[in-house]
Amino acid sequence: MTSGRADPSGTWESIPRMVLSAADRFGDAEAVVDGPLRLSFAELAERVRQAAGAFRELGVSKGDRVAIWAPNSAEWLVAGFGLLAAGGVLVPVNTRFKADEAHDIVVRGRAKALLVQQGFLDLEFTGPPGVPVIDLTSDFLASGSPYECEVSGSDLSDIIFTSGTTGRPKGVLMSHAQNLRLFAEWCDLADLREGDRYLIVNPFFHMFGWKAGCIASLIRGATILPVPVFDVDQVLDLVERERVTMLPGPPTLYHSLLEAEAKGGRDLSSLRAAVTGSADIPVELIRRIRSELPFRTIMTGYGLTEAGTVTASRSGDSFEEIATTVGLPCDGLEVRVADDGEVLVRGYSVMLGYLDDPAATAEAIDPHGWLHTGDLGTLDDRGRLRIVGRKKDMFVVGGFNAYPAEIEGFLLRHPAVAQAAVVGVPDTRLGQVGKAFVVPHGPVSADELIAWSRERMAGYKVPRSVEFREELPIGATGKVLKDQLR
Structure with missing residues (x-):
């Protein structure tokens, strides 16, 4: 599915090239709004270059990893893209993790530094022995001379840790080219447009927040409004004040919006595009989102860290199709259901492998290139996937x-x-x-x-x-x- 415009994913060799080109593509339009901070695309690109220089001066070379353990913010965004521009590899850490859980990720990810936001939720974030801890709110990100490392599409972009059947988190390896191609298509599927104002509730440490949020917004030219902690009243305030148009989130988010609309007194008229996902969404909820809220498009989909967004609903799908299936495969991806009901995925977006775990990689990706997802599903006669359960106990x-x-x-x-x-x-x-x-x-x-x-x-x-x-x-x-x- 395309929007009628050329697929931009092949235009750039790497994510940093895409991000820095936004200065020319979108100029003085707003790129990020975070509280009183407002950055244009040109200003964001300059901050990213400075951050890249800061990482270089810290000793981060091409291929080195840096972890970020912090809530959604403009600083997270600058740090993440700045690290990639320095040739580094991003290792996001779940903000809900306790110290032992986070330190395990940092150590196994071999991170050269750990960036945190001290004082978030009144917490003091520490790092494992030997790993420097840098506060995102310090002057570190602005301390470097502008810099950009040469990065290719096949280079490693990020290591996002997920858990498997053993319970031990595993690091998923993805390249720049994989992310650019998949989330350029995601922009079309989700109806993300240039000039959209995108309230990002999904955390940046997650694929949805970082890739379908930040990377997608820079591909398409949408304004990013990061939300550090989900609070219904804050979300409603931002929707009104900033005229938010794009608002993805879990079904519970839309329940909250429906309650606010029923009470009245809130102006939600700017909302246009919704994106949600769950194995089981009530058809009535999708109907109410379309009939009682201003949203004109709703996308549901299925994805996992090991392959990104795999399937998505399409324009014109019925309420029932959007609610009870997770749509059709994305371009370049194949989906089939094995004899035991497990959903298998094959294509360019399947991970490069698990970090330092060839045995787990071989178990997950068979010799024919099929990723075994651990989810159970069925395919209807039109090829739409329905998730019916989980093979594993997750x-x-x-x-x-x-x-x-x-x-x-x-x-x-x-x-x-x-x-x-x-x-x-x-x-x-x-x-x-x-x-x-x-x-x-x-x-x-x-x-x-x-x-x-x-x-x-x-x-x-x-x-x-x-x-x-x-x-x-x-x-x-x-x-x-x-x-x-x-």
């Missing part, structure tokens, strides 16, 4: 992927826990939350274990309930039979 808490094996690993560190199994259970607000089944070998209460977990895990990973058992159901191979627990 569950989604308010839009965040939670992996039982990782949570179980944390629980087993508690001195009173002998065995632990975690499953996702339905929750009216968050969709799903974790429930832990624990075999204790010492005195501990459910409240104590939950409180202990909150000190060591990101909030979405923490089990909301604990059930104590004398034993867990075990199958012939020694694995816990989680279907019995569910």
Whole structure:
């Protein structure tokens, strides 16, 4: 699908070239609005060049990695693009991670530095031994002489960590060319236009926020409005004040907008394009978004860190098609469903591999190039994909992927826990939350274990309930039979 204009993804060799060219393409138009800070595309390009110089003077050479552990902001944007312009590789870190979780990513990513925003949520962010910690709000980003490293499309762009069946986060390797091609198409599919004002609620540490947010906006010439912490009233204020046109987010975001519209007193008339995604969206919600809110286009899709956006709905799709399927494959990608129901993906956007893990890479990508997603799905007679479940035990808490094996690993560190199994259970607000089944070998209460977990895990990973058992159901191979627990 195209918008009638030439596909721009082949115009640039790398993401930095695309970003810096925005100064010529869009000039004095607003590129970023973050509180009182307003940057034009020309000013953003200059700040990116300065940041690239700062990274160079820090000792970052081509191919070196730098981690960013901070909320959405203009500084994050400048740092991320500045790092790429210096030839570096971006390693984003989830802001919800506790210190041990974040340090593991920084160390295994071999980051030469860690950028943070001290004081965010009243927290003081630390780094692992030997890794310098730099505050994004310091003068670091503006301290360098303008610089740009020569970067090719095949060079590594980012390492975004995700979790697998072992529960240990794995680093997904992606190149500049992969990102540019896929998210140039995403702009068309999502109806992102030059001059749009794009409120980015999705976190920059996630593929959706960084790639379908920041990179897409610079490709198309949209104004970026970063939101560090989701707050409904703040979002509504920004929509009114800044005349936001593009507002992607989870289904819960649109529920909030519908409630605000019903109450009245808010001007949401500028909103034009919505993008959401979930395995199960009520058809009625899509109908209400179109009939009760100003949105003229709604896109749903399916993606994963290992391949980016894989499928998307198309203009003209019915409410039911948008709500109950995740659309058709993107250009250059193939999707099929294996005999066991697993969704397989093949094409240019499939990851280069997992960082330092050839065994996991070989397990994920078969000899024929098919990526085994771990999701279960079906294809209708028109080729639309429907996601029906997860082959693995992952569950989604308010839009965040939670992996039982990782949570179980944390629980087993508690001195009173002998065995632990975690499953996702339905929750009216968050969709799903974790429930832990624990075999204790010492005195501990459910409240104590939950409180202990909150000190060591990101909030979405923490089990909301604990059930104590004398034993867990075990199958012939020694694995816990989680279907019995569910």
